[in-house]
Amino acid sequence: MPNILEIENIKLSVIIPYWQQREFLLDIITSLEYNLEVNYEIIVLGDRNLLNLDLADILNYLKAQGHQILGFEDSLKTENIFHQAISQAKGELMIWLPYPVIFSSEGLQEAIRILDNNLEVVGVDGNGHSGSIFRKFIWENEIIVKENVIILEQFEWEFQFKHNLKNYNIYKVNKNLYDLRINHILLTDNLRLEVKELPLVSVCIPTYNGEQFIAEAISSVLSQTYSAIELIISDDQSQDYTLAIAQSFQEKTSIPISILTHHPLGLAENSNFCINQSQGKYIKFLYQDDILKPNCIEKMVNLAETDFDIGLVFSPREMFFYNQDNIDLDLINVYQEFANLHQSWFNLNLIQWGTELLADPNLWQHPINKIGEPSTVLLRKSIFEIVAGFDPQLNQLVDLDLWWRILGHFKVGFVNETLSLFRLHSQQKTYQNMQENQAIDLEFYYKIYCHPDYDFLPAMSRQQAFFIYNSILTDLSHPLK
Structure with a gap:
């Protein structure tokens, strides 16, 4: 294949939806380069944040060729993207x-030869595996695409066309175009596809007198796009x-909900109790006055699954006021100071060792918690x-203490x-501590x-903490200074 594609010579367009091929994109590109003898182009589809991901080198290579x-909004349906x-x-x-596939050079070449020699044939069936080759014009004739375009059912490919597909000639190739990646999708003897199980996520809500907000919090969990969830509500x-x-x-839901009660523990110990009761591979805390966006767990798990060394995943949150008509000035100050925590890092990457963040030149600058709440x-x-x-034992910065200790050992x-969404209101512990x-x-x-x-931590960092400790003590001893 030439370094730069010549548009008029492109024979085949290979469309790769990144969200379904995350782990195998490089393998597919390599397989194409070794197996295809015709000029082709690759079209990678993904959301608009795709270029911010850790496959930038691969994407830059593809663009250079x-x-x-192509980037799309998350809300766009698969058929519209296609x-x-x-x-x-x-x-x-x-x-x-x-x-995910491994290409068969023999099968691909036979399929292309059939289409070149038989103009009445519009497509070549992959003979029972996960894809086929078709002429572009049949999609331009208003095919109605169903989910992933081609569906394996009862050993036959089924298509949804606005015009009757029986009017077209589809050829079954004698060789497989490509084989499924066995380590991602298992092909059983009956040719039924068994998708790898999603890792279980334990959503933990430690509660205490949360009747005002708990329904919204639970509803946001039950509305997640990610299905492998257990919900643990631990009440104090x-x-x-x-x-x-x-x-x-x-x-009201098929998601298992465990409601646990115990003697009063306090927020930190109640959160630890949730951890001990959880069965999931991942733990997602949701405090009773906060809300998760529908794609929260899916986005976080997808990133965590790319690297076993990742111990913590975080994201920005949106702060909002519970009472919009009568906002306390202290709460306004909280909003102004803590609205965009992640922007306080000097160097924040998609994935990095926590020790890199602990060495960040902005680490000790306000706001000290640059990750956020649980x-x-x-x-x-x-x-x-x-x-x-x-x-x-800590009264404040309890979550930051845990985040830093995780950063010391994991990515x-x-x-x-x-x-x-993080709700600001006068009943929060942080607000009450400010008042006291x-x-x-x-x-x-x-x-x-x-x-x-x-x-x-290096000795210099620990010494820095001691300087801050002494400075606070001095200020408390001389409040008028």
């Missing part, structure tokens, strides 16, 4: 790849209708074999998309300086 990278891709395609023939002896509201959801974070449960949970993933002048936690900085949990 003259291939196409039709737009077809309109951009330059090849006479088309292949759409809904599943609420004195209102929190439990009754939570119980009312149990009969509702903004997804955790890999196995990390708790190395790192202890939330520290109940961090960042999804640059708002995936949760307890918003600055001396114990957090002292712990960093002297506790063995932070032995992974």
Whole structure:
């Protein structure tokens, strides 16, 4: 294939939906380069954040070769994305790849030969596997696309055309065009596709007197686009209708909901209790006054699954006021200071070792918590074999203490998309601490300086924590200074 594609010579357009081929894109590109003897183009489809992902080198290589990278909004339906891709395609023939594959050079060449020698044939069936080659013009004749265009059912390919497909001649090739990747999708003896199970996510909601907001929080969990979820609601002896509201959801969903009660533990210990009760590979905290966007868990798990060393995934959140008509000035200050935490990092990447963030030149600058609250974070449960949970001895910055200890041992993933909503109101612990002048936690900085949990930090960083600790003590001793 020439370095730069010549448009008039492109024979075949290979359309690759990235969201279905994330782990196999490089393999498919390599297979095409080794197996195809005709000029072809690759069209990679993905959301508009695709170029921010860790496959930038692959995409830049494709672009340099003259291939196409097409970005779409997440809300766009698959069939609409496909039709737009077809309109951009330059090849006479088309292949759409809904599943990871290994190309068969013999099968592909035979299919192309059949189409070249038989003009009445519009498509070549892959003989029972996951794709076929078709002439571009039949899509331009208003095919109605169903899901991934081609559906395997009862050993036959079924198509939905606005015009009767029986008027067309579709040829069954004697050789397979390509084989499914066995480590991603299992092909059984009956040619039924068994999709790999999604990892279970334990959504944990520690509650206490949350009747005002708990219904919204639970509803946001049940509305997730990700299906492999268990919901754990751990109540700290609420004195209102929190439990009754939570119980009312149990009969309305197939998602398992566990409602647990116990003697009062406090927020940190209640959160740890949730961790201990969880069965999932991942833990997604949602505090009772916050809300998850529908694609939150799906986006975070997709990133976490790309790298086993990722212990924590976070994303920006949107802050909003509970009472829009009478907003407390202190809450306005909170919003102004903490609305865009992630922008406070000097260097934040899609995936990086947590120790890189702990060495960030902005680490100690305000705001000190540049990751966010528990509702903004997804955790890999196995990390708790190395790192202890939330520290109940801390009054403030309890979540930051856990985040930093995770950063000391694992990689961090960042999804640059708002995936949760953080409600500002006067009943929050942070707000109450501000009113009681307890918003600055001396114990957090002292712990960093002297506790063995932070032995992974360099001496200079631990000394910095001690300087901050002494500075706060001095300010408290001389409040008029």
